[in-house]
Amino acid sequence: MALHSAPAARRSSGLITGILCLSGTVVALQQTMVIPLLPDFPKILGISSDDASWLVTITLLTSAIATPIVSRLADMFGKRRMMLISMAMIVLGSLIAAAGGTFVTLLIGRGLQGFAISMIPVGISIMRDELPKDKVASATALMSATLGIGSALGLPLSGLIFEQFGWEAIFWLSAAVGVMLIVAVALVIPESSVRTRGKFDFLGAVMLSVALAALLLAISKGARWGWTSEPTILMFVLGFTVLALWFPYELRVTQPMVDLRTSAKRPVLLTNLASVMVGFSMYANNLSTTQQLQMPKISGYGFELGVMAAGICMIPAGLAMVFFAPVSAKITKRFGAKTTLMVGAVVLAGAYVARVFLTGSIPLIVISAAVVSIGTAIAYSAMPMLIMRSVPITETASANGLNSLLRSVGTSMSSAVVAAMLTALVIPSGPGAGLPSIDAFKNIFWLAALAAVAALAAAAFIPRYGAKPESAVRPVTPEGFEIPSTDNDIVVAGRVIRADKRPVKQAVVTVMDMAGSPVDWSRADNEGVFSLALPEPGRYLVVTSADGWSPTSQVIRFDNAESTHTVMLGERLTISGQVTIAGLLTSGTVITLTKPTGEFVASTLTDHAGRYGIALPSSGRYILTALADDGAGSQARQIAVIAQSTSVDFDVPLEQLPVPSRV
Structure with a gap:
């Protein structure tokens, strides 16, 4: 295709951003598009309400599994290629769900749709590779916000289509939009030249998939199965066991599925931790607001809105994310991504505290929910920038994929906590029945506020990058990181x-x-x-x-x-020196290195010139000991090791051996 090789600079950055963000919004819609239909699916398909809940769970599971795998493959084999494959999954899943008409086909279709959520981190990495430097922050902010935008707009949109055309129309429309986006991506989005060489870590991918599936099943189904039930405990044990095996394997494998050493860097680790907390806080807003508005008036606080009306009340929250994404980009350009994340967390926490008290009218609930979305948009926009400045350029898709995965973990935890709260605190509404009390919603808001405060604390410890050198000739981001040019990458x-x-x-x-x-x-x-x-x-x-x-x-x-x-590399850093015994050079002296706490580190022998060398251990305090070959003398010294070679000489005095007593 001729357009495939055209330089990205010749294409409209606005068009590239628009196609990528539209793709992200469509993908995010898949996460919530069936939620308004869950009460009706048992009658339509002849299934139980528990079975119907799997239509949400299966998408959660496949998206969690696919996100790190597809993101890694995008770094290795092409980002645009993996976007096209992900969008094809949406089309295929939508067609199977719409044409099958049964619970099994609908479940398969929803599972395939879940694979496409990985398009969002892949799209963000394309923006970094292809857009002009001054456009990356705003485009990334908008792309990050699409997850919340799609989730908020999916509720009223699917409800409207369902009421007017039936549930199959939702999937037919999803397939049609998917086909159009495939064409748009193929014609507009260039294939990035930034690739990671090497082999794909299949075993690591399988182990991570098993662990994620088990843990997310336990979290999402724990409330229904019972938190102390055998299936829930089995899933938790399986998930943590496989993770315990996966971590050391990833540290040993030559080209790991996830670079744990890079992920353990403080900026990446703290950003990912903040992602979990922001995901938890964001999803509590989506889940609780519509239910709060639909509560019957007999509860004493409800407004008895229908599904459609409650969904429409979420539209301002979705639009708020669209309008405030550019604002967050300006904060990032002016003050840095760390400040942007902290501002978003503060807005989130403040909005939820307000939600505890603003429960008396629909406008107050809608406005406070929109403010939560504003905080979410600001926080989400900063995370990719914090991640991308701290990881190699050739790993941006996989690093953003891990960040998106952890957001999903946060939303899954939020879903479980919200369900537990709404079922634990109830008020009687009839024989054997009950409705969630207003305290249940207030507790959800307090927990979401605490999660936002935890995100703020994590963001506060993210290190700031120093100012760029004054002699720099190329523009860089506020953190001092240069995004590569797209013309000659x-x-x-x-x-x-x-x-x-x-x-x-x-x-x-x-x-x-x-x-x-x-x-x-x-x-x-x-x-x-x-x-x-x-x-x-x-x-x-x-x-x-x-x-x-x-x-x-x-x-x-x-x-x-x-x-x-x-x-x-230069010379091997060592602890070295020369040993004499009573002033004389001797070979075979035993040199040992131990920690002050007693752990053995290393040992060696002196050569014919009395010299020794031990590879430099990690920084800290150690005990270095010399023992004469015949045990005639020994000497110990405490040394401080830093990241440079250390020389320690010994002159071991001969010990006065005790004379055996005669009887």
């Missing part, structure tokens, strides 16, 4: 080795331009291989470091993506 590969040509595992390679501005970084795999995305061919400063090795810096010219560049 190249992805280069290299290998980190030591003097004996063996690879150095997990070395970190950082690239800066000749003016000192950061460009990209990468963590070498277990074979020492790394990939870097550069804005254009040319000369770059490459800084390489690894635990236990002296860092190196060198200027390398990267002209194309075909050649592999070798980076050699």
